[in-house]
Amino acid sequence: MTKLKLGPLADDRPVKLTVELPASVxxxxxxxxxxxxxxxxxxxxRLIAPMLERFMATDRVFAKARRDR
Structure with missing residues (x-):
């Protein structure tokens, strides 16, 4: 089994957004x-939200700015 940063996905009700991604992404x-x-x-x-959530959770500058807000 490959050890990926993203673990099992929670079954959550989504909010619809429309985004354009480069084909390579x-x-x-x-x-x-x-x-x-x-x-x-x-x-x-289904991967985009958990990946963004993980990214923001591990961004120390964002975490500090969020706390200081």
Whole structure:
């Protein structure tokens, strides 16, 4: 099993957003979803929110700015 930064995805009600991604980012999300899904691929749209959440949670400057707000 590949050790990815993103763990199991929570089943949460989404808020719809429309975003444009470069084709290379979409291809990478497809591959990431295949690796994370282990036989049952996870669609790229389900990966974006947890990835952004993880990114913001590990951004020390953002965390400090958020606390100081």
């Amino acid at each position: 979409h291809r990478d999300l497809v591959v990431y979803g295949e690796l994370l899904g282990e036989g049952s691929p996870i669609p790229p749209a």
